[in-house]
Amino acid sequence: MATIIDGKKTSTEIKDELREQVAKLNKINSDVTLCVIQVGADPASTIYVNNKKKACEYIGIKSLSYELPEETTQDQLVELINELNVQPKVNGILVQLPLPKHIDEDKIIQTISPDKDVDGFHPQSVGRLSIGQKGFVSCTPAGIVELLKRYNIPIEGKECVIVGRSNIVGKPMAMLMLRENATVTVCHSRTKNLAEITKRADILIVAIGKAKFISKEYVKEGAVVIDVGMHRDENNKLCGDVDFDDLVDKVKAITPVPGGVGPMTIAMLMRNCVESAVIK
Ligand code: GUN
Numbered sequence: 001m002a003t004i005i006d007g008k009k010t011s012t013e014i015k016d017e018l019r020e021q022v023a024k025l026n027k028i029n030s031d032v033t034l035c036v037i038q039v040g041a042d043p044a045s046t047i048y049v050n051n052k053k054k055a056c057e058y059i060g061i062k063s064l065s066y067e068l069p070e071e072t073t074q075d076q077l078v079e080l081i082n083e084l085n086v087q088p089k090v091n092g093i094l095v096q097l098p099l100p101k102h103i104d105e106d107k108i109i110q111t112i113s114p115d116k117d118v119d120g121f122h123p124q125s126v127g128r129l130s131i132g133q134k135g136f137v138s139c140t141p142a143g144i145v146e147l148l149k150r151y152n153i154p155i156e157g158k159e160c161v162i163v164g165r166s167n168i169v170g171k172p173m174a175m176l177m178l179r180e181n182a183t184v185t186v187c188h189s190r191t192k193n194l195a196e197i198t199k200r201a202d203i204l205i206v207a208i209g210k211a212k213f214i215s216k217e218y219v220k221e222g223a224v225v226i227d228v229g230m231h232r233d234e235n236n237k238l239c240g241d242v243d244f245d246d247l248v249d250k251v252k253a254i255t256p257v258p259g260g261v262g263p264m265t266i267a268m269l270m271r272n273c274v275e276s277a278v279i280k
Helices: 008-029 043-059 075-087 104-110 123-130 139-150 170-179 195-196 261-278
Strands: 033-039 062-068 090-097 159-163 183-187 202-206 224-227
Touching: 008 043, 008 159, 008 261, 033 075, 033 139, 043 062, 043 170, 043 261, 075 090, 075 104, 090 139, 090 261, 123 170, 123 224, 139 170, 139 261, 159 170, 170 183, 170 202, 183 195
Parallel strands: 033 062, 033 090, 159 183, 159 202, 202 224
Antiparallel strands: none
16 A cells, blocks of 8 residues: 655644744744735636735734735836845745746746745745755755655655746756755657656656546555646646546545645745755
8 A cells, every 4th residue: 555645744843843943043032034926816826825924923923024016117126126135034035926927037037036935936946956055945846856855765866857947846856856866867748659658667657737637557566656747637636647446446545635745845834944044
């Protein structure tokens, strides 16, 4: 029977550890502040932002919320970020993506000071990760490595196959698994004979954005499978990129959706905020 990797429980453990750390910081008159900026009112973004604010409250991180109208100009947003960049009290700045079409996301990401880039999206953060320097790591990949470690799943020397090459998950995931001494292969929409490659994986990480795409034909017996996807299936039930029911008897360990990778992303965001306050 496969181990079901419980991201919800693990994220709560991490949040409890952070809560203790923040309480200690508070005792020496230091606090942690995250600014959360949302432009427009995309319903999915509102849910994500609210979950981030709730996590802040649980841990004792102060969250400053900026809910800006859809018509906000790029210059206005840049001006706000520049102000927050120089406020000593602000430890982290998060601009919820996607942004309205008239705003250049790359420009906004590059405006956030790398010292406050708790999402780990700034080119400097990405570059630092690539060359093994200290810096903020993108939260979903960081959460996946944390899950593997807390479940005592060895990474060093293992064949790790990542399906998906996004800037937020696939690419930083590859860098992070390399840093952990895995042998890493990245597959994507133009990969030929995908199943042949994914079947080599000791650790298979799937972030392709297609509901239940990975069936047991793609997976080696006894593999560890990490599912980054989040969709609604034909019965309106949440599901991932992986067909969980098809795989569960074949694999050694697997993350469920919901309750796998998702909660870990927020826990790592919180950890980045606390680290930012400690390093300051
Ligand atoms: N939109 C979807 N996921 C994320 C995330 O991790 N960070 C930000 N800023 N926006 C997102």
